[in-house]
Amino acid sequence: MQLVKVGLCAFGMSGKVFHAPFLKEHPGFFMAAIVERSNQKSKTKYPETTIFRSVEEMLQNADITLVVVNTPVQTHFDYVKKALEAGKNVIVEKPFTVDVSAAEQLVQLAKEKDLFLSVYQNRRFDRDYLQVQNILEDGKLGTLKEVEIRFDRFRTEPSAKEHKENPLLKGSGALHDLGSHLIDQATQLFGFPEKLFADVFSMKGKEFANDYFEIILYYKNNLRVRLKSSVFSKEAHYAYILHGDKGSFLQERTDDQESELVSGAIPTYNEEWTKPLTEYDGILNYLNKDFETERILTSSEPGNYMNYYQDIYEHIVFGADLPSPATEIIQNMKIIEAAFESSREEKVIFLNNNI
Incomplete structure (x- = not known):
């Protein structure tokens, strides 16, 4: 090798x-x-x-x-x-x-x-996100109408990381941090929006970088995608909520790779290494081909951040597609900049000329 x-x-x-x-x-x-x-x-x-x-x-x-x-x-x-x-x-x-x-x-x-x-962009390999991909590919939801993706925490005290907390430093705050994941997932799933409206600010106060954002992405087919994050969320929400004309899907944020790695877990090559779920983490409620309601409790399969490095290796050795190329991520960054502009100007920003 x-x-x-x-x-x-x-x-x-x-x-x-x-x-x-x-x-x-x-x-x-x-x-x-x-x-x-x-x-x-x-x-x-x-x-x-x-x-x-x-x-x-x-x-x-x-x-x-x-x-x-x-x-x-x-x-x-x-x-x-x-x-x-x-x-x-x-x-x-x-x-x-x-x-x-x-x-x-x-x-x-x-x-x-x-x-x-x-x-x-390691969150492309989270179990919960991968489950959403699977549900969409299955087509049971029909034509999507409304989607919400959120990443909440309960961190009411500022961290000691100056590069994340200082509002005077460009790139600090939740929108660049967690927002880069949510925007990436939205664009991976649904493509690039036509326009957006955003609310970005600091719940902890103006002396800290933004720790809250809500972005509404507008798509040409009347789909609305809401991205949201808050550090004052003690009770967990569903991380992904999808509504279509044939059904709905709710998915919890259950990927535990980060917590297991922090606790000392050693990832393995070419096989699952995270602990399997012991409970359901999703709800699929849809109309089947006979127009009868089926409500199914679902369980996501493990994700694996090793797959990112496997994709990098295959690109280097075999010329396979490069994972999350910078040319692609620039488009996500344009959405971040448009979100700041929208929040500052309190208006909808059209993206046709920017993306």
């Missing part, structure tokens, strides 16, 4: 949870380098990996062909640009960059260098 040597730009939560375990367990990757500015915490689990004290030092000295930029979003443009200029392919954490202009510059640079640039 061809071996792809990888460098990881940071070993915080993102590195420890979402990247290093999968790079370690996938037989096609070798994690050759990790940037730790002052510690060497990675040595315990990854003794074979060389530690560098800066991204620049790693790019200059490490024997790698792929770089994972998993630092705060405000640094993404600089580090991705340096990695591309050093001749490395790049995976960058969502939401890619702080604005569309920076993202477009990086896409152009990757094209000029004949390198790939992929955005790590």
Whole structure:
């Protein structure tokens, strides 16, 4: 098996949870380098990996062909640009960059260098999202009329992460963070909308970055898709609510890969590694071909973030399609920028000229 040597730009939560375990367990990757500015915490689990004290030092000295930029979003443009200029392919954490202009510059640079640039949209591999995909493909809901996708938390106190909480920093806040996932799922499922209306603000107060958003996406076939997130949600809502002219589907957010990884679970290659559900997590209520109501309790199958890295590997070795290419994610970022404009101007924003 061809071996792809990888460098990881940071070993915080993102590195420890979402990247290093999968790079370690996938037989096609070798994690050759990790940037730790002052510690060497990675040595315990990854003794074979060389530690560098800066991204620049790693790019200059490490024997790698792929770089994972998993630092705060405000640094993404600089580090991705340096990695591309050093001749490395790049995976960058969502939401890619702080604005569309920076993202477009990086896409152009990757094209000029004949390198790939992929955005790590791991929520495409959540069990609950995959179940929604399956339900839509089955067609039992008929023509969709209304959809709601939400990602709520109960975090009433600000975190200690300046890059996420400081409203003066571009790219901070929930819309860039969780919003990048919800927008990506909406566009993956339904394509790009015709227009939108948004409400974006901070429930904790103006001294903090936005922690609440609601976006209504308008589609040409009269479909309405609502995306919503709040940090003042003590009781869980259904994460996905879909209504069509033949039925409805309600899906809970039950993917537990992140929590299992945080607790120390080790993902496995080419097989399921998360715990199976012990209860139902969805409700399908629809009219069958005899126009009789059928109400079914459903259970989603496990998701696997390893599949993202498998797709990356197959792109490198076999020329398969690149997962979540940066050119695609730029369109999602245009929706983020339009949502801010809509909220600021308190008006509907048409996207025909922007997307």
